[in-house]
Amino acid sequence: MSDPELPPAPAAEPTALRLGFTRGTAPGKWARRWEKAGGRALELVPVEAPFGRGARPTEVDVMLERARAGERPEGSSDPAPTRHAMRLYTEAVSLVVPADHELADASDVSIDDLELVTLLDHPDHFAEWPAPQPWSDPSWMPADVKAALALVATGAGAILLPLPLARHLIDKRQHAVVPVVGDPELAGSTIWATWDLDRDAPDVQQLVGIMRGRTARSSRPAAAHDESARAGSKPAKRTQPKPAAKKAGPKPGSRGAQLAAAKEKAERAKALRRAEKKRKRR
Structure with a gap:
């Protein structure tokens, strides 16, 4: 028999919704909007993989992941998708040079000017970008982005990377990041929100709705099954900030x-x- 004098057990606290994010994204803004919307706690879980969810995906409810130009997140393609995917935005491209390079102080660099620098090949150099200098021995190619940045620091050349990822990974004492501009722009990586098909619950839909810009007064339906690519609609055009005025030209x-x-x-x-x-x- 239960003791009538014992107080009732406190209600269990709701489990926090887990939002995984790849490096170089800005999950904090989603957490702030989630808090304003009155949702429960949002736990932010960093994932080291610069692209995708990594070889051993972390257990999260929703994932902010980066996909290469022209690609979709793993598991979100037909004919047998296992994940929903909603495209959020496209990232700009940057040139990473040594900190003492002549272009280190430039506000931007044009696509045509990339011919004047030695582009190092690395595993995350997109096929849609200008061709890099081939390695005489393929085994010399850096194994990952961090190894490529180490080569840049030695003065061996420069690399192309998604702008937010480059700003997150570089060492400001050794590298400089210069946005690449041109018309047409270089193909950029895309950031997606993805979640398992069997995790399509109201709390996940609430978070996804916040990411889409929906408010509590919105009457739009809750389903969000990749309206940008699967339904054929195009995402809103990403407006590029106006480049700052260029500094004085190089010294004679x-x-x-x-x-x-x-x-x-x-x-x-x-x-x-x-x-x-x-x-x-x-």
């Missing part, structure tokens, strides 16, 4: 001045060849 005689002179010389040569072709056609 510096490597930066030599690169600029080489580029100007090449442009003049192209103009002369075009003029010569027009003259011969007359």
Whole structure:
């Protein structure tokens, strides 16, 4: 028999919803919006893998993961998907150079100017990006992004990386990150919210709705089964911040001045060849 004098057992605290996130994303803003919406605690779980969920995925309810250009998160493709996937945004591309490089203080670098630097090949260099310098011995290729950054620090060359990931991984004493600009832009990586099909519960849908920008007054349906790619609709166009005004040009005689002179010389040569072709056609 139970003792009538004992107080009733306290109600169990609801389990925190676990939001996993890959490095270089900003999960804090979702946690703040979740708190404002009156949801229960949101536990943020960092995942070291720069792309995907890693070889041994962490047990989380929802995952913020990065996918390479043109790819979808693992398990979210037909014909037998195991996960829902909602695309959130596309990341810009950056050039990572040594801290003492001539371009280290530049506000941005154009796609055409990438020809003037030695691009090192690494496992996360997208096929859609300008071709890197091939390794004489394939075994010399760095095993991962951190190994590639170590090579950049030695002055061996530069690498291309998603801008948020680069800013998160670099050592500011050894590296500089320069946004790459151009029209058309280089293909960027995409950030997705993914969750298991069997975890499609109201609490997950509430969090997913917050990520989509839904508020408590919204009357939109709860289902969110990748409206961007599977339904064929396009995500809102990502607005790029206006680049800051460029700093003064390179010092005369510096490597930066030599690169600029080489580029100007090449442009003049192209103009002369075009003029010569027009003259011969007359």
